[in-house]
Amino acid sequence: MVGTRKFNEEKVLDIAIDVFSRKGFNATTMLDLAKETGVQRGSLYNAYQNKNVLFFKAFSHYTDKFLTFIESELQQSDAKKAFTQLLKTVVERLCSDKEVKGCFSTRAIMEAAQQCPDIHVCLTRFLDGLEVIMKNRLEQAIKDKQFVGDAQSSARYLVALTRGIAVIERVYNDKARMTEIYQTALEYMPFKKVS
Amino acid sequence: MVGTRKFNEEKVLDIAIDVFSRKGFNATTMLDLAKETGVQRGSLYNAYQNKNVLFFKAFSHYTDKFLTFIESELQQSDAKKAFTQLLKTVVERLCSDKEVKGCFSTRAIMEAAQQCPDIHVCLTRFLDGLEVIMKNRLEQAIKDKQFVGDAQSSARYLVALTRGIAVIERVYNDKARMTEIYQTALEYMPFKKVS
DNA sequence: ATCATTTTTGACATAGGTGTCAAAGTTAGT
DNA sequence: ACTAACTTTGACACCTATGTCAAAAATGAT
Numbered sequence: 315m316v317g318t319r320k321f322n323e324e325k326v327l328d329i330a331i332d333v334f335s336r337k338g339f340n341a342t343t344m345l346d347l348a349k350e351t352g353v354q355r356g357s358l359y360n361a362y363q364n365k366n367v368l369f370f371k372a373f374s375h376y377t378d379k380f381l382t383f384i385e386s387e388l389q390q391s392d393a394k395k396a397f398t399q400l401l402k403t404v405v406e407r408l409c410s411d412k413e414v415k416g417c418f419s420t421r422a423i424m425e426a427a428q429q430c431p432d433i434h435v436c437l438t439r440f441l442d443g444l445e446v447i448m449k450n451r452l453e454q455a456i457k458d459k460q461f462v463g464d465a466q467s468s469a470r471y472l473v474a475l476t477r478g479i480a481v482i483e484r485v486y487n488d489k490a491r492m493t494e495i496y497q498t499a500l501e502y503m504p505f506k507k508v509s
Numbered sequence: 510m511v512g513t514r515k516f517n518e519e520k521v522l523d524i525a526i527d528v529f530s531r532k533g534f535n536a537t538t539m540l541d542l543a544k545e546t547g548v549q550r551g552s553l554y555n556a557y558q559n560k561n562v563l564f565f566k567a568f569s570h571y572t573d574k575f576l577t578f579i580e581s582e583l584q585q586s587d588a589k590k591a592f593t594q595l596l597k598t599v600v601e602r603l604c605s606d607k608e609v610k611g612c613f614s615t616r617a618i619m620e621a622a623q624q625c626p627d628i629h630v631c632l633t634r635f636l637d638g639l640e641v642i643m644k645n646r647l648e649q650a651i652k653d654k655q656f657v658g659d660a661q662s663s664a665r666y667l668v669a670l671t672r673g674i675a676v677i678e679r680v681y682n683d684k685a686r687m688t689e690i691y692q693t694a695l696e697y698m699p700f701k702k703v704s
Numbered sequence: 705a706t707c708a709t710t711t712t713t714g715a716c717a718t719a720g721g722t723g724t725c726a727a728a729g730t731t732a733g734t
Numbered sequence: 735a736c737t738a739a740c741t742t743t744g745a746c747a748c749c750t751a752t753g754t755c756a757a758a759a760a761t762g763a764t
Contacts (some may be wrong), residue, residue: 318710318711318760318761318762319710319711320711320712320760321711331675337670338535338619338620340535340536340620341620341624343750343751343752344751344752344753345750345752349696353712354712354713354714355752355753356711356712356713356714356753356754357711357712357713359752359753360710361711364752364753365752367685367738380530390521391748400567401560414623416619416623422618423676423679423680424533424611424616424620424676424679425533425535425536425616425619425620427679427680428609428611428679430538434610436678438681441677441680441681447646449648463693463697464693467689467690467692467693468693470686470689470690470693471689471690471693471694473673473675474670474673474674474677474690475669475670475694476673477676477677478669478673478674478676479673480676481542481615481618481619481672481673481675482636482668482669482672484618484619484622484623485629485633485636486633486636487599488672492663494662494665494666495665495669498658498665499666499694500660502658502697502698502699503697504697513731513732513740514740514741514742515730515741515742538720538721538722539721539722540721542719542724548721548742549743549744550722550742550743550744551723551724551725551741551742551743551744552741552742554722554723555741555742556741558723560720560722658761
């Protein structure tokens with residue numbers, strides 16, 4: 315390649331995710347992204363055509379990392395512990411920063427899903443991915459006699475629950491409340507101790 | 510009063526709720542509201558100072574009606590049936606229109622809660638109200654030996670679940686999926702049949 | 705070292721939304 | 735019927751964001 319790109323694309327996408335997380339999709343402008351990444355607005359328009367495409371790229375970047383992470387969190391022999399661990403880190407991620415942040419994907423769903431078919435598709439794929447990962451782990455748990463519910467419907471239910479927790483974060487921004495919610499949910503689910 | 514307001518304020522607020530539901534808070538402009546209500550933009554600025562205040566008024570109008578409605582849905586002797594009924598109508602409301610709509614409050618939470626303290630307060634109050642209504646019904650169920658969980662934490666959990674279902678609506682817009690989710694959740698909850 | 709190709713940069717025109725205001729219109733109360 | 739008080743209306747100035755473009759700068763390949 316000849317006129318090589320100056321900016322670190324990975325870094326820009328990471329920052330973009332952060333900005334989108336904090337401000338939401340609509341409230342984030344190309345100027346915001348330019349300022350926070352240190353890349354000129356024109357360069358962003360050159361590299362990506364517009365905000366939608368930039369978002370699309372940033373989101374793909376994010377989901378790949380996130381789904382891998384989720385999957386790794388579920389690698390634990392005890393199924394209930396595995397899901398507890400997963401939800402615990404999800405909550406911790408949501409509340410990690412001093413400054414209020416929020417869930418990237420949930421904010422995007424509520425704002426951008428209808429506006430742009432491409433974004434809608436990648437959001438759907440993301441939730442589908444989450445669901446599959448959870449379903450697989452639940453099927454394993456059923457085989458291990460650690461769970462007696464239906465894997466498919468329980469996975470869908472858990473996906474919805476995580477979205478709900480992300481909404482609760484916006485209102486109360488209270489880790490204890492979010493923890494209480496997922497603990498209640500997991501307590502009610504038909505996990506079994508194997509003796 | 511002398512120069513009386515021409516437009517029907519109740520009607521305007523109802524329409525405003527509808528527009529905010531469909532477009533979301535940020536994407537809704539005063540022009541949109543003027544067009545859809547048939548009231549001139551200037552009149553809206555005269556009656557309410559700005560979009561935030563208008564939203565605030567519309568939201569108060571909405572929550573009063575909604576919470577009363579929720580409470581009435583829970584008036585059933587069988588606790589599990591009562592909550593099933595509630596979630597069923599919530600889902601039906603979310604999917605009722607031919608054109609995609611979405612949950613007014615959840616959209617507002619994800620978009621506007623951080624932007625405006627007033628709105629944040631009324632959103633918090635709304636969720637608190639929901640929680641109290643559900644908690645009261647669960648306490649009744651416990652007295653009736655129809656529920657063996659903790660009323661407070663279960664109510665918070667259910668509030669989160671309804672928010673999650675509203676997010677799922679945005680992505681899949683699929684009534685069957687939403688129904689499956691709340692049925693799974695209620696199935697897992699420790700409701701008891703009284704014989 | 706030069707060239708071809710891409711990126712960077714700043715400027716520009718455009719579009720859309722906000723909030724304000726003065727003038728015109730309306731109406732309850734006297 | 736008149737008036738005082740309010741609403742309606744359309745115009746206005748302002749701001750912010752978008753997307754485009756031409757010129758300048760940068761650099762891998764020859």
